[in-house]
Amino acid sequence: MSGKFVRASKYRHVFGQAAKKELQYEKLKVTNNAWDSNLLKTNGKFIAVNWNASGGGAFAVIPIEEVGKAPDQVPLFRGHTAQVLDTDFDPFNDHRIASGSDDSKIGIWNIPESYKFHDHVNEDGEPIDIEPVKFLTGHARKVGHVLYHPVAKNVLASSSGDYTVKLWDVETGKDMITLKHPDMVTSMSFSYDGNYLATVARDKKLRVWNIRDEKIVSEGFAHTGAKNQRVVWLGNSDRLATTGFSKLSDRQIGIWDAFNLEKGDLGGFYTVDQSSGILMPFYDEGNKILYLVGKGDGNIRYYEFQNDELFELSEFQSIEAQRGFAVAPKRMVNVKENEVLKGFKTVVDQRIEPVSFFVPRRSEEFQEDIYPDAPSDKPALIAEEWFSGKSVEGPILVSMRSIYDGSTPSFHGAKKPEHPATQTNDPQDKEVQAKKAETPVGESKKEVKQEAPKSPTPQNSPSPSSNINHVLKEDKSINKLLKKASDIDQVNHAEDPSSDTSGWELADDEPAPIKIEPVVNPTKTKKEDSFKAEPPKETKPEPVSIATDKGQEQKLPQKEKSPEKAKSCDEENCPAPSSSTRETTTVVTTSNREDSSTAKASPKSLGLKQSVEKLSTLVLQLEDVIDKLIKANLDKDERLLKLEQKVSELSK
Structure with a gap:
């Protein structure tokens, strides 16, 4: 694609x-x-x-x-x-x-x-x-x-x-x-x-x-x-x-x-x-741009550093x-x-x-977003203080606005960020990072990382299927997503992900590819609540009765409609129902749209279960791909090591 x-x-x-x-x-x-x-x-x-x-x-x-x-x-x-x-x-x-x-x-x-x-x-x-x-x-x-x-x-x-x-x-x-x-x-x-x-x-x-x-x-x-x-x-x-x-x-x-x-x-x-030629690195803290100057060539490459990755901006030739x-x-x-x-x-x-x-800008006003306060020529400590063990959080900073205005410079001490400069705690930023529409430098090295996260260790993490069930049950925004799917056919024809507005711009000259992405918590914005085209997602089940351990239906009281008290059968470790019972097994939802205490099984619940199973299979397949790539990389390193040993023996 x-x-x-x-x-x-x-x-x-x-x-x-x-x-x-x-x-x-x-x-x-x-x-x-x-x-x-x-x-x-x-x-x-x-x-x-x-x-x-x-x-x-x-x-x-x-x-x-x-x-x-x-x-x-x-x-x-x-x-x-x-x-x-x-x-x-x-x-x-x-x-x-x-x-x-x-x-x-x-x-x-x-x-x-x-x-x-x-x-x-x-x-x-x-x-x-x-x-x-x-x-x-x-x-x-x-x-x-x-x-x-x-x-x-x-x-x-x-x-x-x-x-x-x-x-x-x-x-x-x-x-x-x-x-x-x-x-x-x-x-x-x-x-x-x-x-x-x-x-x-x-x-x-x-x-x-x-x-x-x-x-x-x-x-x-x-x-x-x-x-x-x-x-x-x-x-x-x-x-x-x-x-x-x-x-x-x-x-x-x-x-x-x-x-x-x-x-x-x-x-x-x-x-x-x-x-x-050796690459000479220079980092601009104010703009988070890393400049690489080639020694012996005329090129200067520069990259934006964000979320622990470098994104190529351009090159001065x-x-x-x-x-x-x-x-x-x-x-x-x-x-x-x-x-x-x-x-x-x-x-x-x-x-x-x-x-x-x-930075090309038409405005002649001070561009505050590209000129944060910069290190000044004022020392924060003297040598005797520093060698004796005194510390500060950074250099004394000068206001770039005062330099622009030509006014008396204003100074203040630097402060450590609340979180590391390369991390983000915003869920929307995390989803943007997962989508990564621009491939950073070293595409071949980053490709697997972008397609699927590394699988956690089995001892400390639940299975992918239970992770997905937990996400579907705990995240209230799933209700908004399910409202958009009236039946399985509508899910299969969900909104094209290329129209998603996530801070990335689609080039006009080429069509957008459809990508299979790992399951993440949906963000809260209305536009981003739409499903991806592949694989099919879950449909909205209707609030009905829950199956007991003996395969019989038990009426769900109206007072147990809160998310805290409503639990799925998976969490109670109940045995798998028979084929006849499975048709009447339903999922307890947290929707407050209806107050009916009992209802017959709906085929939409089967669509939800099948979708979860397909997603679980997809996650396992992606994990297998990662394992194979890691093994291939280790084999390559071993072959290179043996080759070096042979070369060193021949050179002697």
Whole structure:
């Protein structure tokens, strides 16, 4: 069936746009070092770029407004005796930046207030190089990554080739905490409140640390490919996203429960493509959009994260590949033009090109729904408080409306959501999730999950037939559904599910497929009370007498019409009636339309029973399909393992 659905989303039409040539930064000398870092960092006011310099390592800082060609001689931040591998701006001080180097040192630098990329020269016209304020020493090997704490001022994390991650008090220059790993860390990311750190190392394991306890909260194997992996914490939630490679070199995305990594990724890896470049992930907490920037290609893919799944929005394509990419803080975007992300990419190691992403809106008013409050430049804690054990629920937030109006900024502390950001307790949202009209990335991995839920364990769960009976008896909305079915023929010709209004839009160019869905509690809206076309559903039985254990009819008193007192024969564990008795067996309903105490058996009750039996059979069939697919997947893994062993034996 070729039905095509488009998922309703306000970010469905987000588009990327590169800046014009006159607004780019040219004649740059981006480092050609092969170390895996982003090469660029920005805080919205400056751009830091690892420079291809002789005589030790250096990096350059370019003010955002100084576009155009770079001078022949540029002021550099010099002081390291080896290549600069990574930099990071202090989120609470726009003029402070940290650097990690191959010389095993961490440099802390202040950007002069009068600093200019083009005119920072002395009396002789020579550029004035900037020297570090201090060096942080303690690592035994190169420092590959540096990352400032999102909540506490003067707290810096660094990863090194000595297999450790250190947390520094920048003010005192002391390494306060050391997290020891069995291999080199390739990526790390702080949680929203800054109490946890997610790391991924070359041993292919993903770990979440309680930083101040120096203990691993959760760990598990991530991607199986040999190349480096990346990790990013998905904002104010307990979810992580990783990018990596499969054994067959497919680029993958994984979504994880940060505190249950042992259980594996949620729902299977998403396969992106078979390109060789690492995917650099950037997450926008305000819009719940994950951006994936390909290293070595010109594409930037972006996905909306919802209900523990990624839904592809679109892709920014360019014929000019990037090796480095940086994203400015959300408070620095152009709110008046509905810009939701401001980024910068390197082009052929000689140019930096701004790339912005916009939500197309006609209104010129402030778009409150796409601009929630964003992290500000105000620290929630100081280093001494954080290291002593004090915690907050997140960074200090600034109102984006005040940025739009140009008024005095208003600040407030962050709060944890009442429920995890990726979950929903609304029954209507759950039914929409079950219908899933748009297939997310990795369709083959998600297909079984969308068609039928995993069967519960027999010890703790009733049979599918009893589950359905319970739903039919307990949910009052079934009465509304049964009113629409006057006989079996009307049920078989029920309303087309493609006309259901559930927040999903049907594409005009293709017909809607008819899908068989698992039985769920019907929602309360009148439109969604209609039956699906397949399989046939139950019809409205009339209130009649109930059969006793001896097969004789017993009059149902009028006072027992309440749902609490009316019980079906199944719940009393009564024996199955004979064929002659079955014709007179009826179902007690909770309808208040009639007051008759006795009635003869109606053929509609037989239609209801047959429908329940068919649905039970369908559920069991779907469970068998799931079991077969799981077994096939395990067999495939065993074959791959044997193949790898043979290859390793032959290579010896």
